[in-house]
Amino acid sequence: MSLKVYNTLTKQKEEFVPITPGKIKMYVCGVTPYNHPHIGNARPFITWDVIRRYLEYSGYEVYHVQNFTDVDDKIINTAKAEQVTWDVIANRYIASYFEVMDKLNIRRAHVYPRVSEHIPDILAMVKTLVDKGYAYAVAGDVYYSVEKFPGYGKLSGRSLDDMKAGARVDVDDRKRHPMDFALWKSAKPGDPAWDSPWGPGRPGWHIECSVMSYKYLGASFDFHGGGSDLIFPHHENEIAQSEAFTGIEPMVHYWLHNGFITVNEEKMSKSLGNFFLVIDILKHFRPDVLRFFILSTHYRSPLDFSDERLDEAGRSLERLKTAKENLKHLETFPAGSTSADSQMLSKAAAEAIAEFAAAMDDDFNTALAISVMFGLAKEINIYHSKVTGGKAEVDACAVAEAAKAYGQMAGILGILSCDDGAAGDGNAELVNELMNIIIDIRQEARKKKDWTTADQIRDKLAAVGIVLEDTPQGVRWKKR
Numbered sequence: 001m002s003l004k005v006y007n008t009l010t011k012q013k014e015e016f017v018p019i020t021p022g023k024i025k026m027y028v029c030g031v032t033p034y035n036h037p038h039i040g041n042a043r044p045f046i047t048w049d050v051i052r053r054y055l056e057y058s059g060y061e062v063y064h065v066q067n068f069t070d071v072d073d074k075i076i077n078t079a080k081a082e083q084v085t086w087d088v089i090a091n092r093y094i095a096s097y098f099e100v101m102d103k104l105n106i107r108r109a110h111v112y113p114r115v116s117e118h119i120p121d122i123l124a125m126v127k128t129l130v131d132k133g134y135a136y137a138v139a140g141d142v143y144y145s146v147e148k149f150p151g152y153g154k155l156s157g158r159s160l161d162d163m164k165a166g167a168r169v170d171v172d173d174r175k176r177h178p179m180d181f182a183l184w185k186s187a188k189p190g191d192p193a194w195d196s197p198w199g200p201g202r203p204g205w206h207i208e209c210s211v212m213s214y215k216y217l218g219a220s221f222d223f224h225g226g227g228s229d230l231i232f233p234h235h236e237n238e239i240a241q242s243e244a245f246t247g248i249e250p251m252v253h254y255w256l257h258n259g260f261i262t263v264n265e266e267k268m269s270k271s272l273g274n275f276f277l278v279i280d281i282l283k284h285f286r287p288d289v290l291r292f293f294i295l296s297t298h299y300r301s302p303l304d305f306s307d308e309r310l311d312e313a314g315r316s317l318e319r320l321k322t323a324k325e326n327l328k329h330l331e332t333f334p335a336g337s338t339s340a341d342s343q344m345l346s347k348a349a350a351e352a353i354a355e356f357a358a359a360m361d362d363d364f365n366t367a368l369a370i371s372v373m374f375g376l377a378k379e380i381n382i383y384h385s386k387v388t389g390g391k392a393e394v395d396a397c398a399v400a401e402a403a404k405a406y407g408q409m410a411g412i413l414g415i416l417s418c419d420d421g422a423a424g425d426g427n428a429e430l431v432n433e434l435m436n437i438i439i440d441i442r443q444e445a446r447k448k449k450d451w452t453t454a455d456q457i458r459d460k461l462a463a464v465g466i467v468l469e470d471t472p473q474g475v476r477w478k479k480r
Contacts, residue, residue, distance in 0.1 A: 002015050004361065006256070006300060023062075024223065026048070026063070030112070031093075050414060067209060070114045070115050071192060086192050105288070119203070126196075128245055138175075140198050141174070142183045143174075151249070155232070181204060184198060184204060219246040220246075222252075224255050230257070264305075264306050288416075291415060292370075319374070323381055326381055326384035327384075345380070345402050348375070352405055353408060438461070466479060
């Protein structure tokens, strides 16, 4: 089965054909760093991280560009409120972005261009658009003339007549059309400003992504992504700017947009008091739980956020972790013979990885892919129970096949990657040794019938999220 993706531009699923065989260029709209990342920011970046992982697993060489809008009204206003310069705010929250996304196991893009670092490139594109008649200057501002671009509205499905009819009566009368948008804004007192042919000022919002995508990916590239809220006006305006500038279309072959996040079935907003920062969520839930929760719903579908749904995601993720632990446990057994049970496990592993790939090939359906992973987890647990119950020997080849398939699926989804004992900090061996010492002390207490000490050890470990399990092969431990 070939990869099919839903293209926002054509409003249908299409077979993916890369512009250059074996290589993929993709651009994802980044954050405006005026605050810590919120749950709505996390969804597109987790989504595109998995898309990139799957494309690389499928053999493509991926080049991933993601911008920072580090010159913006929100940043300027925050800086004024704190009485610092705009770049202090931008740098602070760019650092916060990386800290949060690293915790969510999101791989770094290859390039993170910033608006402030590309002013000459922005000025060059704006000047070209003016020279070609697509833009005009008014008292230090430069506007894009939407009527000059015949394809305006093709991404969002809106017509200029409808947009004009719906425009407010108090629109800027300096504009030739109510939907004309700023490419360059004249400087206001106290705002950051750069010299330009039209006087000191700064870039408009939309021009930055056209400039950065062109600079790093060229006039036409494979994927462009972001949230559904960016379809109009941001991505619509990008198309108008870029295709007018280069004379080449399409700017992007496949536009992909993730759905909105609601909170208890209401749209997330500061005014409603249901606006959640990721750093606050991670005070109560592990990063892998949040990542798994987001991937449990197809990226284009709405996602309802609540503590109850995160709790449910945590319990589901524990089931997948148990299967991983059971695989590791099976690897400690001496190799035995092949049996009907081990052949069934081998078959389940082969079928699971094929079904997983089919799910991902269907517009990156992570929800279905996760259900496939649960199916293999069930077969792993059944086989583990038979081995530990003395009803089957360990077939090392079958276990290796299951571990490989399970690991590939987990790797694409970006889950189960941290060692259970070390929480990803590189001290797995030390933690395992310490846990073995604690378990030995508890076992010695039990031999002496010192149940009080044994129970205290068990209860105190449970209080910090460590569960002890008694098996015929000895005591095992895992993080809850």
